Amino acid sequence: MPLRIAALLILCCLSSLAWPQAYPSRPITLIVSSAPGAGVDFFARILSDRLRARLGQPVVVENRPGASGMIAAGLAVKAAPDGHTVFLMPNTLVIAPYVLSSSASTVNVLTDLAPVVLPVATLMVLAVNSKSSVGSVPELIAMAKKQPGLPYAAGDNGSPMHVLGEQLKNVAALEMTFVPYKGVAQSVVAAIGGHVNVIWMPTSSNLQHFKGGALRALATSSPRRSPLMPDVPTMIELGYRDIEAVAWFGLLAPLATPAPIIARLNKEVNAVIASPDVRENLNAAGYVPEGGSPEALGAQIRADDVQYRKLIGELGVKAD
Numbered sequence: 227m228p229l230r231i232a233a234l235l236i237l238c239c240l241s242s243l244a245w246p247q248a249y250p251s252r253p254i255t256l257i258v259s260s261a262p263g264a265g266v267d268f269f270a271r272i273l274s275d276r277l278r279a280r281l282g283q284p285v286v287v288e289n290r291p292g293a294s295g296m297i298a299a300g301l302a303v304k305a306a307p308d309g310h311t312v313f314l315m316p317n318t319l320v321i322a323p324y325v326l327s328s329s330a331s332t333v334n335v336l337t338d339l340a341p342v343v344l345p346v347a348t349l350m351v352l353a354v355n356s357k358s359s360v361g362s363v364p365e366l367i368a369m370a371k372k373q374p375g376l377p378y379a380a381g382d383n384g385s386p387m388h389v390l391g392e393q394l395k396n397v398a399a400l401e402m403t404f405v406p407y408k409g410v411a412q413s414v415v416a417a418i419g420g421h422v423n424v425i426w427m428p429t430s431s432n433l434q435h436f437k438g439g440a441l442r443a444l445a446t447s448s449p450r451r452s453p454l455m456p457d458v459p460t461m462i463e464l465g466y467r468d469i470e471a472v473a474w475f476g477l478l479a480p481l482a483t484p485a486p487i488i489a490r491l492n493k494e495v496n497a498v499i500a501s502p503d504v505r506e507n508l509n510a511a512g513y514v515p516e517g518g519s520p521e522a523l524g525a526q527i528r529a530d531d532v533q534y535r536k537l538i539g540e541l542g543v544k545a546d
Contacts, residue, residue: 249309249487250482253284253367257313261291261300264411266475268431268511269346270314276498278360291409294326294384294545299333307480309487312342315476318385320530325384325545326536336531338477341523343492345499347474347514348430349454350387350447352461355420356439363444363464366424367398374401378424379413382406384545386473389427389534390447392541393469394461417441428473429454447471454509471533474516476523492520 246523254277258270267289274285281312290298295318305311315335323331333339353362360366370376383406395402405422407413414432417425418440425441433454435441443458449470451460477495479488498504499515508515537543 236463246425248363249490250281250283250528252310253286254281254309255286255288255305255311256479257288257290257302257311258297259291259295259316259319261288261409264291264409264431266314266316266346266430269475269508269513272346273314273495273506273508276501276504277494280494280497293330294322294382296322296326296330296332298348299335299339302478302480303333303338305480307340307482307484309479309483309491311338311480312491313478315339316479317474317476317527317530318382320527321384321386321389321534321538325543330376330545336418336527337480338481339525340481340483340488341520342477342479342488343495343520343524344474344476344518344526345495346430346508347472347516348391348428348512349452349514350426350428350471350473351436351455351458352390352444352446353417353425353427353436353441354423354444355417356442357420358423358442360444361442363466364462366444367400370400370402375403376401376424376507377403377422378426379405379407379416379422380426381410382408382411382470382545384543386471387428389537389541389543390469392543393537394466396464396541397468414441430473431511433449433510433512434544448490452514454512454514474526476527478523488520 256270256274258267260267270287274287277285299319302313312392319335354360360369378391380391414427416422436443443455445459447469448460496517499517505515
């Protein structure tokens with residue numbers, strides 16, 4: 227019996243050592259919580275193409291929008307933990323448990339998924355239509371005080387932009403009305419068309435609206451000025467020290483995905499975003515390439531959880 231047990235242990239060790247070499251053995255599914263052509267889908271297409279070349283298997287983007295990202299997250303949680311399904315998650319899902327009802331919030335990203343890497347982030351910008359007479363944050367606040375109920379857009383209910391909008395209202399003692407849209411793309415169209423006066427929005431896939439002159443950026447919520455918009459001040463610069471946040475997208479895998487597979491995915495994604503032409507394309511589209519370890523993404527998720535749990539408790543933001 228001892229010899230049989232020893233033989234089994236040796237076989238198990240050899241099998242575990244073979245994991246990284248055998249992976250991937252079939253196409254990989256990359257789940258994205260935005261619709262085709264919207265949100266982080268632009269980056270997902272770049273990532274899938276480059277990973278296919280590096281991993282030797284097709285990487286198929288599966289768009290599953292809806293329910294504040296919970297539909298996509300639910301699919302990722304239920305997938306086999308073998309590295310053949312991964313999930314490109316917006317940090318909206320860190321906020322979701324605090325703004326959704328308990329029945330709608332079905333996934334907790336802190337406990338239900340395994341972090342792989344944080345590949346890209348995006349600036350969040352306070353903007354107005356270029357035809358507006360408002361040219362600065364102080365001018366916007368002055369106008370909002372004269373026009374109680376002034377409408378603003380910020381994508382979905384419960385998005386990071388929505389939280390920023392409510393935070394500005396609270397800090398500056400404004401009466402502004404949040405107008406929800408089904409996603410960022412629709413809210414940006416509304417701002418360009420003049421249907422809303424003000425918008426909090428990401429630069430990802432939207433930088434052309436500022437460069438082309440359709441929208442005017444007043445400030446960002448970043449901790450410091452970005453090379454993407456060097457002439458635009460931060461809210462911190464303008465004296466609003468608590469209005470600081472960044473939108474980011476993390477790659478996660480089903481819980482219990484073997485560590486060697488997590489490490490392989492992390493290595494390959496970091497290599498993709500380190501490529502000069504990829505970084506150039508991402509910058510042109512309004513993304514900020516990031517990268518790093520699985521542990522760094524885990525730390526970012528936990529930091530966001532602390533930040534938004536506190537903010538939403540103070541502001542009472544709800545998505546239902």
